Amino acid sequence: MLGAGALLVTGGGVLAAPAQAMPTASVPVDFPTHCIPPDIAGIPPIDGTTKAEITVDNSAPEVGDTVTVTYTVVEPAASNPVDLALPADIMTPTGKVAVGGAQTASVTVAGPKKNAPVPGKGAFPSFSMTGTFEVTAPGRITLSPGDYNIHTSYIMELDTPCTVTDPPAPVSQTIIATDGGGQVNERAIRLGAASGGAGEAVTVTGSKFTPGAAVTLAGTAGDTRTADTATVEADGSGGFSGRLTVTDPATTGIVAYEGDTWDPDRGAGPQPYTVTGGGGEGQRGSQRLGTSVEAGTLSMVQDGDAVEMSAVDFGRGGASRGSLRTVTVEDFRGGPAGWSLTGRVTDFTGPGGATIDASALGWTPVCATRTGSPSTCAAGSAGTVGSGGATLASTPDGPLTGGVFTVDARLALDVPAYAAPGAYSGVLTLTLT
Template sequence: MKTQRRVSAAVVALLLGGAGIAISASPAVAAEATYKVKCVPPAGGGDPVEGETTAKITAPAAAKVGDEVDVVWETVKPASNNTDLMDIPKDAVQPTGWITLGGGMGELKVVGEKKNPPIPKKAPMVMSPMKGKLKLTKAGKITLTPGKYDVAVTFSFGTFVTKCAPVGEVKGGATIDVSAGSSGGTTSGGTTTGGATTGGSTTTGGSTTGGSTTGGSTTSGGSTTGGGGGQTDFPGKPVEVSFDCGPVVPGGIKTPVTINAKKNGGSYDLTVKTAKGAMAAPVPLPAGALKPSMDVKLGGADSGTVKVSGPANAEAIPDKGPVSLSDMTGTYKPGKTGKVTLSPDRLTIDVTMAAGSPPINVPCKAASSGVSLELDTTAQPGGSGSSTSTGTSTGTGTSGGLAETGAEDEGGIQALALVAGTVILLGGAVFTFTPWRRLRGTR
């Protein structure tokens, strides 16, 4: 009979949308709570946003002291839709929530899987059920009320986390009637199942879930520690960078930039990423048209810059096709021992519209930036941050980025006209991409 009751409980949970939880005490029941939340996107992601979400909490109706029960939080109604700026890829969204426990038992942390269908622009957000295990330590009625939650969204260029918290009192949720039983003397709440949220400090990516934007309130996804203990991979956090490109790009350009490092002997292989596929091309761009490079500024124990560069686009970009800059790589060989910070600095884009023609060099100074990564370094013989280079971009050009073509060079003049359109594209599209800036709420 006990086995049959457990099977029945699981079936009931499935029918109720409780993601198949199995309870050892009694069948699971679900209760909903609708409440307002305030969501804070990551740095550079725009202003905080308020919305209304509906959460369903599934837990056993009754249990006894000493039982460990499964609890599930499902987002029935998200507080907003995805933005109109970027599609969210499959299996990119991972939610984490905190359920307030009545009777002074604290909070229960519940975590969802990184599992979701592709979410188009403006489409409703989809979050997986968040699950956790609760150990019951005292008799009485225990209320489970949904509260704050985080949403981490992972893109190819980083993970971004948005933090959402209730506005006002939250009413509703599940209740467990706990009867006296064997006392296990264990603590309650806080035990989690599922993977921990990954940081990013996502978004770029712009998405909202259950009243949250993806991107992420505090940027996670990018820890800023490095150095010892056998660790080899050091992910950086995305930082919003403003570039001043002079008259070539009126108003300057902005983009999230992430610096990642991988230890290679005593040196570090760097990879720098910017926003991807942010805008459609206004004109067809040939293969090899765009080649980026950047100076990574060193601070703390070391000084100078490290040059990183990326390959040109391997394939032609059709009219209205997505425009991206390639990942930029380089090597940093520490010249000093201690904590060294790495920040995005000067960006250069070489634009070549026709094979054999001189590239147009577009220099952009970082008007504002921030630390993306911090490493604990050990000085290496011959190491220095000041002139380390792994491929600098070359090309002729004035400070305005306009190459001399010659009066009779009709092809060069036409190419220059296309480049002008491309530069405008880069300034008004790729780099101004902030996926969390325009959150569209569904109230």
């Protein structure tokens, strides 16, 4: 049997600073979850609802700080899949927290081996997992619960992996990171056109400025302010709309700022602007097009959960051979981290309590990379799997990683010549991190 677990120009005028963005308190969220019980349970996958909450030890960190994240599964979607009651302290949960907003990341979290007793077919109790991440950018950072796995160590090692059906799950916690000055400058401007003839006016709209503040619109040429200026007043919400007549052919950008002189901490821009010349060219318009690429998750799918290996004759023994069910790994995170797929196996149990030691199972891994993938998959070394585990496949860290990979392995179990006749089975657990 095969089990699987798978486990973000200078100067300075003095004006009141804009209101600081505030972090939000954590809230429990519900999200649909797809859980795969261990094969030994003999039951189909469970599609249910998980209730979870994300909390942090610091909701207003500075860039460079390390934030501790706690992922609490209040109500798991899965329950004890077997009739056998589970004793206390045999559950070890692991999971992922999705970081979004000002920075994107996938934070690995893990919990202690601690739980209350679980009756047969009873609901799994609430559990918490912790991990850390480093703040790399100022601004609003969101935290959402991700996939999690419930590992049990009782009689045999079993995994119940649960994945978010429609990722990402809802945001449970929002924190506000600063660059060390205690303020996040959220001011922004947008231009009605990216170019125009000399003497034409361009519409400038702004947001998140200080309500009621006088705002200067100005042309720039690199670090130097040009002669083109206009003044508008921000409304009660900090927004404005004004027109700036651009006559200086040296103008290459437009800024907006509060105070007497340009200060990037009290302004926005520059937004690129090109002076195309004056008179006789007619009117021109332009539209800036923008899109975004959303980061995804790291996941794996296997094409089955049972492997039939060849029979071996009593008195002769030798290699019982088979092939691992193909595993497809999809890395759509779009970050710098690689991944590792490892496996470990239990002893093979047979008739009358007879066993074949886990160290008797060996494999020869094979890994293929889909064309166009940024990363290249490397197969693990051929050799013993055993209860201690071995690497099946991996990709290295890099500036930009990701892709689709197929992983296989040839399996061989060294059966002793006089192993008791009958059927033997063991559980091979695959873990993706």
